Amino acid sequence: MAPRLVETTQEEGPMKLHRLFAIATAAAMLLFSAVAAAQQPIKVGMSMPQTGPLGAGGKAALLALQMWVEDVNAKGGLLGRKVEFIVYDDQTNPALTPGIYTKLLDVDKVDLLIAPYGTVPTAPIMPLVKQRDLLLMGNFSFQVNHTVKHDKWFNNSPWNDAASWSNGFIGTGQKLGAKTIAFLAADQEFAQNLANGARELAKKAGLQTVYNQNYPPATVDFSTMIRAIRAAKPDIVFVMSYPNDSVAIVRAVNEIGVGDSVKLFGGGMVGLQFTPIMESLGSSLNGIVNYNSWVPGIKYPGIDEFLARYAKRAVEAKVDPLGFYLPPFNYAIGQMLEQAITATKSLDQKVLADYLHKNEMKTIVGPIRFGPDGEWATARVVQAQFRGVVDKNVEQFRDPKKFVVLYPEQFKTGDVIAPFEKARGK
Amino acid sequence: LFSFELLLEAILFGVLLGCFYAAVSIGLSVSFGLLDVPHVAHPAIMVFGSYCTYLLAQYGFDPIVAGIALIPLFFLLGMGVYRFYYETFEKRGTEAGVRGLAFFFGIAFIIEVGLILVFGVDQRMVQAPYIGTSLSLAGYRIPFRLLVAFGVALVLTAALTIYLSKTFLGRAIKAVAQDEPALRLMGANPVRIKQSAFGLATGVSALAGAMLIIVGPVEPSLDRLYIGRTFCVVVLAGLGSMTGTLAAGLILGIAESIVLTLFGASWAPVVAFGLLLVVLGIRPQGLFGR
Numbered sequence: 001m002a003p004r005l006v007e008t009t010q011e012e013g014p015m016k017l018h019r020l021f022a023i024a025t026a027a028a029m030l031l032f033s034a035v036a037a038a039q040q041p042i043k044v045g046m047s048m049p050q051t052g053p054l055g056a057g058g059k060a061a062l063l064a065l066q067m068w069v070e071d072v073n074a075k076g077g078l079l080g081r082k083v084e085f086i087v088y089d090d091q092t093n094p095a096l097t098p099g100i101y102t103k104l105l106d107v108d109k110v111d112l113l114i115a116p117y118g119t120v121p122t123a124p125i126m127p128l129v130k131q132r133d134l135l136l137m138g139n140f141s142f143q144v145n146h147t148v149k150h151d152k153w154f155n156n157s158p159w160n161d162a163a164s165w166s167n168g169f170i171g172t173g174q175k176l177g178a179k180t181i182a183f184l185a186a187d188q189e190f191a192q193n194l195a196n197g198a199r200e201l202a203k204k205a206g207l208q209t210v211y212n213q214n215y216p217p218a219t220v221d222f223s224t225m226i227r228a229i230r231a232a233k234p235d236i237v238f239v240m241s242y243p244n245d246s247v248a249i250v251r252a253v254n255e256i257g258v259g260d261s262v263k264l265f266g267g268g269m270v271g272l273q274f275t276p277i278m279e280s281l282g283s284s285l286n287g288i289v290n291y292n293s294w295v296p297g298i299k300y301p302g303i304d305e306f307l308a309r310y311a312k313r314a315v316e317a318k319v320d321p322l323g324f325y326l327p328p329f330n331y332a333i334g335q336m337l338e339q340a341i342t343a344t345k346s347l348d349q350k351v352l353a354d355y356l357h358k359n360e361m362k363t364i365v366g367p368i369r370f371g372p373d374g375e376w377a378t379a380r381v382v383q384a385q386f387r388g389v390v391d392k393n394v395e396q397f398r399d400p401k402k403f404v405v406l407y408p409e410q411f412k413t414g415d416v417i418a419p420f421e422k423a424r425g426k
Numbered sequence: 427l428f429s430f431e432l433l434l435e436a437i438l439f440g441v442l443l444g445c446f447y448a449a450v451s452i453g454l455s456v457s458f459g460l461l462d463v464p465h466v467a468h469p470a471i472m473v474f475g476s477y478c479t480y481l482l483a484q485y486g487f488d489p490i491v492a493g494i495a496l497i498p499l500f501f502l503l504g505m506g507v508y509r510f511y512y513e514t515f516e517k518r519g520t521e522a523g524v525r526g527l528a529f530f531f532g533i534a535f536i537i538e539v540g541l542i543l544v545f546g547v548d549q550r551m552v553q554a555p556y557i558g559t560s561l562s563l564a565g566y567r568i569p570f571r572l573l574v575a576f577g578v579a580l581v582l583t584a585a586l587t588i589y590l591s592k593t594f595l596g597r598a599i600k601a602v603a604q605d606e607p608a609l610r611l612m613g614a615n616p617v618r619i620k621q622s623a624f625g626l627a628t629g630v631s632a633l634a635g636a637m638l639i640i641v642g643p644v645e646p647s648l649d650r651l652y653i654g655r656t657f658c659v660v661v662l663a664g665l666g667s668m669t670g671t672l673a674a675g676l677i678l679g680i681a682e683s684i685v686l687t688l689f690g691a692s693w694a695p696v697v698a699f700g701l702l703l704v705v706l707g708i709r710p711q712g713l714f715g716r
Contacts, residue, residue, distance in 0.1 A: 055547035215691035218651050247643045255560040255569040276548040318546040
């Protein structure tokens, strides 16, 4: 037995050494992996329409988010980690977004999600983010969380409920003594959500609907619809359209005329905020009262500096050179994530969502508080009338006089000129 | 809201819209209708033509003049594309159709991405005295840009009909569409004839592209909207019939316009494919096919 004991005793020394070595190696690996994890970038993922009908706006918005990533990384990143931005083009195709967001989560393993620009590409990913209980920063969507009721949804857009978009426009019409209204709306998610809210509001306001037309997204020419509107003789024409349609509608109105009865025309036309479209349509825009997110003359801390930096980058990137509509709001999405992560020192989706619910966000588009439904607690949809716009001049749109703000009251810069045909000459 | 006057206007605008449909489809009527080439890149080439028109318009060219000036260049482009398609697909036999479809989808994507890289995704428009203005006639205001489409459609239909029936190459193109082996036995080279015909179809697309940007703004992915509609017009007409293409475009335009006025715009796209199904059920060769 003795030799065995000796043998055992002789083996215990190396065994201890082996164990110690193994423990030390494991500890080193753990430490290394912890350091490596700390050095791994924070991945922010999204899809963005870079082609298709919303491509023009999407590319400009993307540039703003890239600027935020560069700014935050220049300051050392978040939680000591660099921010990596992963983006795919969803082609403004709602059929593609669920697949893209599944890939972002399961293959790219992103830490945080931002929604694509627009209602149509965002709506299909809402069930996915709710099912996985993820934080999603919304990006100019309209009413996509209305039925889903996801508690980690934070939509950065100046509107909130269905009426918030329309009340400035319809209210302006009422002040002009309007009694009748015509609706022209694209047959898709965004426009229909908006139209439903507007119809409800018009009904409450006692306006009689004399024309109510939904049109399919592939409509080539709007002459027939404009003629029908003219025949219906409405006081207000509320149009809810996407960029291609908006251009075609403005052209048709210019050619055919919408009639002398119309006091107010516009409301929810997407695209009339994009510089290339404004430049191309030029004087045909005069008189139209349309929604906006921001126009020159509205002062928020930091927005002018941002737009000056953006303007230089936009030329290189061949995107909207002025970038009033989407870029500041997209930069603000980054700022909100930055504020929440820095304050909570966490990437936990629930912790971040709690912070976003409870605190005021300081951004270049003004202070933002979110309501329980994840929309802005106080809407700030601007309704402005185009005035004195001339043809072929981009720089004119930096002049606040080209957008006379009618609503909201705190930003108001003038009174509406009506009827529409009279305002077109101004 | 319905009135007889509104119906008359619907028919009038339907005629103008129909001519526009015919003008954007007539190139496809040659390439797909006569040559049996699954040319799904036809709308993309047309959009390319729109962008070339836009470029020339920046140098002061009138869009219609620019479209006419582009025809020879697009003719050569079409000949090159067909030669490549022939060498890589058609020559290799029976599966050429399906693989050719992939080839032309590829061409369409390359054009779309190329346009995005060069011009960006913003919409492009051109200015001309006849854009944004209208003609007042007996109480009606008719947009000049739709009258341009009307004129282009009539001129293209007349020119192609005369060319295909009165010239040697035109008749050869019709012959190659009807009986290629017979033409070969007579000593003619069907590949060269088809190459010229494809060039002709592509050249016509340049002018159609100019008209597209006159009628409305264009963006690189606009071609996707026109794939279904142009094929619908060509098949409805009966493959290869030029006057049939004009007639099919008119039927489609008038039907859409009336449906839009009476039943609502959402029903208008149903008209195109509904009509196609009905016609194919009654006359499988199309309205004007033999």
